[in-house]
Amino acid sequence: MSAQFDDQVEPGWQEMAAASLRGKTVFMSGGSRGIGYAIALRAARDGANVVIAAKTDKPHPKLPGTIHTAVEDIEKAGGQGLAAVCDIREEDQVKAAVERAVERFGGINICINNASAIQLTGTLETEMRRYDLMNEVNARGTFLVSKTCLPHLLKAENPHILNLAPPLDMKPKWFAGHTAYTMAKFGMSMCTLGMAEEFKDRGVAVNSLWPLTAIDTAAVRNVLGGDAMAKISRSPDIVADAAHAILTRPARETTGNFFIDELVLRDAGVTDFSVYGPEGGRDPVADFFVPDAVFESVHTRVRQML
Template sequence: MSLKGKTLFITGASRGIGLAIALRAARDGANIAVAAKTAAPDPRLPGTIFTAAEDIEKAGGKALPLAVDIRDEQGVEAAVAKTVETFGGLDILVNNASAIHLAGTLDTPMKRYDLMHQINGRGTFLVSQKCIPHLKKAANPHVLTLSPPLDFDVKWFKSHPAYTLAKFSMSIYGWAMAAEFKDDGIAFNCLWPRTTIATAAVKNLLGGDALMKRSRTPDIMADAAHWILTQPSRTCTGRFFIDDEVLTASGITDLDKYAVTPGGELAPDFFVPAPGSKTLVGDI
């Protein structure tokens, strides 16, 4: 159950959940390609690819900071090639980068629509496409996409249809590629949080400090991702995982340690299916 010596390519790893997953792998002694856009400090957001790389090295891993816009095909190709050249191969891809704009049809500018679909859907497809040839050569290759179960209850669509479709496109690609590359032994899974996670997006875009206090820390997603990424890739694939279900099944019962406010009320995240909902299970 270790990622020691494994090489991970993580999009959006300069902060938040992506960085938490990177740091968890780094504690095992993994190599991390930090593929993100933020190369210079932004007063609105914490962290850059360089500060993330420093934190990864301090945690015990090896880091390669890469300034990458996952909408740029040539840029992605170059970043993946640099990762393979630096670390000698590629074992794991984490599709974490994502854009969000929570608004209805009339309040969604096409610029925002395009951004979400170019980063979430197209970006996930593009980065996966460029990594797969290298993953085919790995001993236990995994692709993990941070996207939700495919729950087709209209309540998830009616208030922000463009965002929902952009996130679901990430899940559909993971589900489809699990079947497409099953014979190659590459695992494709999706992971989603049951509650809101204390990230800059939650604070700046969704609910400020009040919602942050009702959230769990990114560590719960990192620990759940670690468990998934250490499973046999030929048997653990085509799944939609919820973070706390993963940890409970793996024997971790104290989930309160992940709460920003231990013992406090937690805020549910979008897209978590209710019992009996029209969910595409996705087992391959």
């Protein structure tokens, strides 16, 4: 099996429109803010159990949200939450967080690898401590969290692993200028590629999800362009809705894919993306790591609808 872009996956999202994550247990790395938080709230609105496994136990001086405020919001939205202080670089902490999740909710149905570290610097400007951080959180952390959840996923109904990671498009332009970050982020994508093949006959779906456009998150505001970039970015809700569409699909029919959020939702029948922003009807700026073929696929679909 080779991993695919989602526009190559057979249609059928429409029939999943009424699907729900009610009663499912989601174990998520990170999730106190941004895309992970949006995915958690979307699952909570179905009545899911959501474990937020992250380091942010106390308020950050510059960033909103903690694992505790995230759980409060999850429960207000209709789900059950569990805050687990967890540095995914530490094996003992990951094991303890997973054990708490299983003890509280009886198992794990979904593992979402959302936690990530970013620094877009060239080779000479990248300190080795930052190189190590990105690889420990992104590549190693994704492997460790998946590995630790898998014994429980293998016993679960319709089990999924979803990595917030880009398609493996090995063009030099994605490496130039930030080789260390791309190596670390593609490490998450390689977990998708390898584990999907490894566990396809055992019924565990392993997929990646990546945005077509920039998403208004702390990374965009603090690393990628500030408020100006945020104003031409979409809401994290678009990724959350796409994740929900993926996670409610039958696991045995939905594995080994590098999904792109807009294409997932177009397959689900969505045609109006203005609800996700940006404000004022402006066109959102494209995200990086998205292959040229994906942009062409979007343009082709839009032309066919007109």
